[in-house]
Amino acid sequence: METFLQQLINGLTIGGFYAVVALGYTMVYGVLKLINFAHGDMFMWGTLAGWGLLTTVLAGLTDMDLVAILVTAVLVMAFIGMMGMTIERVAYRPLRSAGRLSPIISALGAAFALQSVARNVSHARWRTYPQGLLKGLPTLRLTDEVAVSGLQILMLVICAAIMIGLYLFVQRTRVGTAMRAVSLDHNVSRLMGINVNRIISIVFFIGPALGGLAGLLIGIYYGSFNFTLGWVFGLKAFIAAILGGIGNIPGAVLGGFILGISETMVVAYGPDIGLANASAWKDAIAYVLLIAILIARPTGILGETVAEKV
Amino acid sequence: MNQSLTRLVRPWMWQLLLVLLVLALPAMPFMDRSRTSLAVLAGIYVMLGLSLNLIVGYAGLFQLGHAAFFGLGAYTAAILSIERNITILATIPIAALVAGGAAILISKPILHLRGDYLCIVTIAFGEIFRIGVTNNAFGITGGANGLFGAGRPELPLPWLEPVPALVLALVLALHVFLARKSGYLLRWGGAVVIAAGYYLPPLALDHKPLFLISIVMAVGVVVLGAVLRDHKVSARGQMLALVAVVIVCGLIMAAGADSLVTEIEGNLDKYFRVEDPVKVLGVELTPVVFKRDARPYYYLVLAFILVTVIGMRRLQYSRLGRAWLYVREDQLAAEAMGIDTTQVKLAAFAIGSAAAGVAGVLYASRFTVVAPESFNFLQSVIMFCIVVLGGSGSIPGILVGTLGMVVLPELLRDVGPTFLYKGINPVVILAVLLGGYLYGARHRLSGATVESGAIAGAFVLPPLLLGEPALSVIGMLMVLVAIIAIPLVRRRLDNALPWVAGAMALYAVVMLVIGKGLGPAVEREISAFRIMDWRDGLMGVAMVVMMVLRPAGIIPERRRGIVVSAVAEANASPQAT
Secondary structure (H helix, E strand, O other), X not given: OHHHHHXXXXXXXXXXXXXXXXXXXXXXXXXXXXXXXXXXXXXXXXXHHHHHHHHOOOHHHHHHHHHHHHHHHHHHHHHHHHHHHHHHHHHHHHHOOOOXXXXXXXXXXXXXXXXXXXXXXXXXXXXXXXXXXXXOOOOEEOOOXXXXXXXXXXXXXXXXXXXXXXXXXXXXXXXXXXXXXXXXXXXXXXXXXXXXXXXXXXXXXXXXXXXXXXHHHHHHHHOEEOOXXXXXXXXXXXXXXXXXXXXXXXXXXXXXHHHHHHHHHHHHHHHHXXXXXXXXXXXXXXXXXXXXXXXXXXXXXXXXXXXXXX | OHHHHHHHOOHHHHHHHHHHHHHXXXXXXXXXXXXXXXXXXXXXXXXXXXXXXXXXXXXXXXXXXXXXXXXXXXXXXXXXXXXXXXXXXXXXXXXXXXXXXXXHHHHHHHOOOOHHXXXXXXXXXXXXXXXXXXXXOOOOOOHHHOEEOOOOOEEEEOOOOOOHHHHHHHHHHXXXXXXXXXXXXXXXXXXXXXXXXXXXXXXXXXXXXXXXXXXXXXXXXXXXXXXXXXXXXXXXXXXXXXXXXXXXXXXXXXXOHHXXXXXXXXXXXXXXXXXXXXXXXXXXXXXXXXXXXXXXXXHHHHHHHHHHHXXXXXXXXXXXXXXXXXXXXXXXXXXXXXXXXXXXXXXXXXXXXXXXXXXXHHHHHHHOEEXXXXXXXXXXXXXXXXXXXXXXXXXXXXXXXXXXXXXHHHHHOOOOHHHHOOOOHHHHHHHHHHHHHHHHHHHOOOOXXXXXXXXXXXXXXXXXXXXXXXXXXXXXXXXXXXXXHHHHHHHHOOOOHHHHHHHHHHHHHHHHHHHHHHXXXXXXXHHHOOHHHHHHHHHHXXXXXXXXXXXXXXXXOOOOXXXXXXXXXXXXXXXXX
């Protein structure tokens, strides 16, 4: 039972990251019906940019790590958000009326380009975040065996805040309403006086900015990363978005948590149920889960069955 | 003069030239060992592109996990060859069955998924396959290191100890079959005359290895005949052309018989290991096994591509092929017309995957090592790009796509930017001048000539004056920047000339001042620059640029019929569901 609780907490933390990255995928998919393959790499760029800032410019601020991290977070979010808007402008907007194959290639191309630059910037090595960031946070002991580190609590709180904030933003504000309108129908939205291009740009700012923030957080949480992080993690986050029903914000959150928890659980309990080296199979869990759920519910857990227009 | 020249050069001549070029490629002086090897690899990718084209191009389904079926074929061949000692080409049917069967099993439950869901599920299957073989899930895949020692192709040749009548009969049968099938040549009579034409010389000269040339010629003549027929050359024209070829080749054989035989036997030893003859059904067959050299593989792969292309074309225009087209353009309408969409899509997945399995066998036999990393997601993406970049649904597009995605990146491996300033620096200067002029002409600036001259001068003079050739690379980069940046400036300013000139002058002055110190540093940077590090990134940028410039691919498929193109246009609108 202790292991279970501990794994549940670990799973929730990972799931929170998946969920935040999945939000970016799901928002973009909502408005453009496009799998933004570059999103995972933008997320990785968040980790990379955070590492760059914390090890060079802000290295002197390690005494006040919260301040340093806050400044980094703001800069990273602005940078990655701009990156997202640029990519949309350059690689996706010209292809908006070009069928469904071309944007996928373009998105993959953007992902390759981002990954390649990151690889050369980091010299293809594993990079480590400064030691001792946020180590002062208290650890919460639930029982003797089960402990929640302050870092985990902070991550969970931030992820929850992002999700709730985004949900309220999309549901309550004018821009959020416009986003929902655009995701239903571009042309009609345009007739209603919505500047569709602007809304899409905003989506491409918010999604990557949140992804970049998640990247920074995951860098702090794990302490080290390399340039392939975005691809693997991004793909799994996308799967999380699909699990919950893509285009659906609560769905992405649900999918993220399901994925995070099942991964940690399989790795923890795999040896007990006969899967000897469960951690080697960790990456396959997401895919198996995806196939299982899509066979049962073709549009994801919370996805609505859309009748096709004739 | 020009007019009559264009009329003289018919389209079929270009096609013929292309065919000859492809056939003679390994003999070209620039084809060293590694490039021939690359050509073989490219051929395997063409096979993969063709097979994926069936799924993505014809049937319009997403498949981003194609590498898994390629891998299934390769692993099947390797396992059978290593464990059961089956000669590797004989595993082709089994590999095709395994890959196709797996495709049916896997895609059956997921075919009803809509586009993007299908896309992600195929990625999932591809990754599960890779993780599965890496972890040695079935205990026979060798784990992360893969399998070593798959066999090389083995061809049982009847010609070394020939039964001339039998071979002649086979060659004749081939001709007659094709004559009847496609109506080329003068049917029976023509086939007999031509086959005899190139078959008799070796017989008369009693030089058995020359039969090898005969066999090659038989295939060549059949291809030539098909090309001529496709371009509606008259029967008499076909006959004349073929007879001329046969006579010329016969004469060459007769004249150079001795040296040709030595040549053939020497080459045979170089490329093949000749094994002891075996008797099959009373015929003595001599198995020849491929050696490591890539040239025989080139022709083997070429033969497979030819067969695949013919198969694909026939499929495309068959009942099933038309059904794919309807499903791709409008699934609901297709269903309403009574097409069983699930079955039709399943067929596309199964046939395409089986063909990928065959490509996998070729891969295993070429490299003899089969490892999980050769079948990862990047490979699936490359295959997908080959199909879509070239123009999905179009067979020439696949060739172009392969050149762009496989051949070009490999050729770039040796190219460093140092060549820009070492040796051909004047060319760089010319290119810069020209770029500047083109830029001026394109944007119709006032005083474009003056400006382009000024730009070129500003970028070119400092490295020349300072004697620092490495700086010309910066000059070239600056031209690129100028071509992009100046129209933006111009849009805001009525007369850009003074501004541009000022900026140029400033640049030139700055370069002249700091250039002497900068030169060696730039040179160091450039020689440390390895294009392989940036290959993926360049490929990515190229993918984006290509798609933005030509969303339908480089050589798009010709759309058939008005109704179809109307539907395509409707689908292309952003609001299509």
